[in-house]
Amino acid sequence: MDYVRHNVLREDGPKGEIFLRSGYEASAPVSKTTDWLHRWASERLNTVFLAERSGPGWREVRYGEALERVRALAAGLVARGMGPDTRILILSGNGIDHGLLTLAAQYVGVPTVPVAEPYSLVPDAQVQLKYILGLIEPTMVFAEDGAKFASALALDEMQGREIVVSWNAAPGMTQLLDLTKERAEIDPVVAKVGPETVAKILMTSGSTSNPKGVLTTQRMMCTNQAMYGDALPALTARPPVIVDWLPWNHVFGGSFSFNQILAFGGSLYIDGGKPAPALIGQTIENLKMVPSNLAYNVPVGFALLRDAMREDAELRAKFFADLDLIFYAGASLPRDVWDDLRAMCLAERGDLPLVTTCWGLTETAPACIFQHEPLEEPGVVGVPLTGTVVKLVPEDLPRFEVRVKGPNVFSGYYKDLEKTADAFDGEGYFCTGDAMTLVDPDDMSKGLRFDGRISEDFKLSTGIWVRAASLRLEILVALASLAADVVVTGADRDEVGVLIFPTPAVTEELTADDGILLPEEFETEIASRLAKLSAGKGSSARISRAIILAEPPSMAEGEITAKGNLNFRKLLSRRADILTRLYAGAATGIIIVR
Template sequence: MENGPEYRHHNVIRTDQPDGSILLTSGYEMSPVVETTGDWLHHWAEKCPDHVFLAERSGPGWREVSYQSALEQVRALGAALIARGLNKDTPILILSGNGVDHGLLALAAQYVGIPAVPVAEQYSLIPGAQAQLLHILEVIDPAMIYAVDGQKFAGSLGMDEMAGRSVVVSRNAGAGQTLLEELLRGDSANVDAARAEVGPDSVVKILMTSGSTSSPKGVMTTHRMMCSNQTQLADALPFLRERPPRIVDWLPWNHVFGGSHNFNMMLANGGSLYIDEGKPAKGLIDKTIENLGLMSSTLAFNVPVGFAMLRDAMKKDKALRETYFRELDMIFYAGASLPQDVWRDLEDMAREVRGQVPLMNTSWGLTETGPASLIQHEPTDRSGIVGVPLTGVTIKLLPNEENRYEVRVKGPNVMAGYHNAQDKTQEAFDEEGFFRTGDAMGFVDPQDMSKGMRFDGRISEDFKLLTGTWVRAAQLRMDALAALTPLAADLVITGEGRGQVGIMIVPGAELAASGALRDDNGVFTGDILQTQIGERLAELAKTAAGQSNRISRAVVLSEPPSIADGEITAKGNLNFRKIMMRRKALLDRLYDDEDQAVIRV
């Protein structure tokens, strides 16, 4: 990186234990940590009262809320919540997506010690997905429900299970519902006593896990977890403290990446969060592009497909390219490895605009770990490296096979447990108090700890072929997606108990819309598939080491994955096992050597 933002070199301490496990810690000391998120809000309201904290689109411009205004509204809302009898045992369920009112209400709840529970808005807006919402209502039993629009969310707000709960909306209130502006009219004088009872271990957010392998669990998130994690991140990324960061961000707040990592990074460092109502999907990416054209960011967070779509747009739009890179300190990808061609193109565009490359990186963690536990915080030239432990974090590595380890975590950013699920909590921690993540990793260079770790899949996703050979499904999936972009939007690795590895492909938008494809009872068929997909998989197979790393067959699904049927999680990820169970007949077709829809490699 040429003359980019200041960064810290990796510094890792390794301890080999008698049982064969390895402990990794940071060689840097952890900086002091504030006690609550409210401390950040008070600090910045005093230091830079007029600086923009939260903003959302309003007409041709933005509705902007300053730090001083945010503090005043948070205190008023907190007082109103306390006056209505809410407390640490009466959660607030937030149904709608990212928005200024959502952010202020969540912070108000944190300010006075009331757990807020943001959930994926599709659970409320897609009738078939309401089973997930009913499960969450049963687990959480909230006293108050918030939705931005009473009319838009009327279907869920009117369910019998909502009876007896207070309902607050920002607009279009129905019978018995309260407008959020009414909560802002009260006196905030009594809020200080409630705030004095709130401390680092107060549970102020409950984040639901994705539910990809079981029913969603509620992760009890404390002030200590959130405040520690932001201190750890700023220790690794010192430029966060040098100037207030600014982001234009779509990542959903019901997920720990958008709602804890990104939201709190702005609050902790006096930054500005401009809410992007778009996302990297057909029909919505144009809104993201419009928003990015209106406001430059200093940090860019996205998933790899999002960066790929933006790359394509910026190649055609010089003004967008200049606005995007003008002040950019960091490009941060998550969810999967960033394809190397996208990485290279982003570097080239950055050099063209400002003569230097931002720090290009990622980190690793889970909802239960705050989320960040490892981070790649010095420049690298390739994707897929998740880095080294953050300050205050201890990583335990248990050997799984040569240079592959099961990963466990301990630190102030790790949860105490799951909400109302003592049995699940006990299962989640080992005898030394380390959280069992279920992820696997390997060293980039086993002889040099400073090179960091690389992600090597979910241990629970690994399976054996009929030959007894293990298939590392997560890494194979990432390799296949890189080879098939943009023909494949996503895919499922198959083959457990069978003789060969196969894939079930979710087609990209352009491929799905192709007139050359024919629907054959749940799968697409056509010459274009046999040539384009078959040829790419054949090229990938040339580098495969053994049958377990070679994709030998594929089908392309004609029916999109369904969130209503549980095939897509709240995070937008595929639920692999659900897809294979629900589409068992198509899975059997994949392994039928006579089926003409199967792409054979």
């Protein structure tokens, strides 16, 4: 895959800060996402834009048809008096109708607010949906299937809002098709949409906070895709084709993947599978049907595909045959998965795609830092993209806090002036709360390495800092196949401990005891792996005890976010009794690491 070599300019500040920026000029972005749609409807009229499974094949919408349907839906929105001061809440996941309604809203300047499906489909999680309804106050609510989402659509908080569904409409609901039958003059409205128009509000929550609405403008999204084109000119030379499950309520799927396909005139085949044992089979089937040239996923997704390809020669051949790029995000790719994917690809075709990642947040639309040169190891997130300035503030050298400024960075949270003010420093840089280290302090082109969330760090009772985020990643690698996730503990205590969310295979073998699982035959193995990880390390990285949790993290209780990230503060608060038990000497169920 063609790429641009790293070129980084460095400037040192008076207080030890380091300012990094790309040495390349930034390309001019389009003004709005629908400029891309108009271009490809003209130049690639019959190229597939969006596709979703329909029986044994695919339901496809090509660029020419997509533009016609977007304009028709946009007319329906304008006919209802909708505009920048109204909002559309989208409950259902990825789908053609979801995608076209989103673009129709962006066409005439109506913000959309996509939310995670579990907020509607899991009864105990509807408290999160109610919170968002109260914050956003949408005029319209969309769900593809009126029957599937009936419980959420019947909430008292839905009263007075127009409910639009693609099928299974209950009395009083509007069919999506009916929106296309409305007539309104839309071109004067379209002319008012520009770079500063809010395209969508993405709900985000970190590991310690409640959901916030990130105001995402046309400028942010369009600039970010221009940045990708500057780093990877192959995107322009060869239209991307992806089979992708990444949810559109999250910035990785909804802004990175979706917009990249639209920006570069590619094809997005919507994958109904997921990186989970019960659903990965559908992903495998889809990958065999569609030859993709880009692969976007989270590390656990690539790990499951790696496992499947070990036994499935057809999948292995078709996955690598046309592949230009393997891109992971959300966490670092484990070294064994990195090595195995590269070895399989070399065996299949004799060369390698670019295997890489980037760094960014919902607030940055998403990418600010991108590794666009080949590497021999995972974990390096790269260098600043064109137009972005990265400010590294010394935190505990060689560690820096990362702050960023650029046209892809948001200006504020929806209806939250206090958190908006807290998000920026005196020079206007967004304070991300992430930490990084320089791969080579003498060569900025070698890039940056992610080093955890500063807010997740804590002190032991001795006053020694524990870098919990980076330690958590090391523990997950050490406990591969045994732990689905972990929480590092020890704030204001003498020792570092760990709460383990076990994999399904481990859960099935163990006995529950008042909120925990008795370790039984796994005790020795877990203790041995943690001891090996801790060998020769100081108290800040030495695991002394562990406990296996019986109950998975609860979305309803706020222990897990829509992104699938753990909310550590809420989790530790809700399970305070188990945390006390973890530090109660050698009590039953406690794994002591020696």
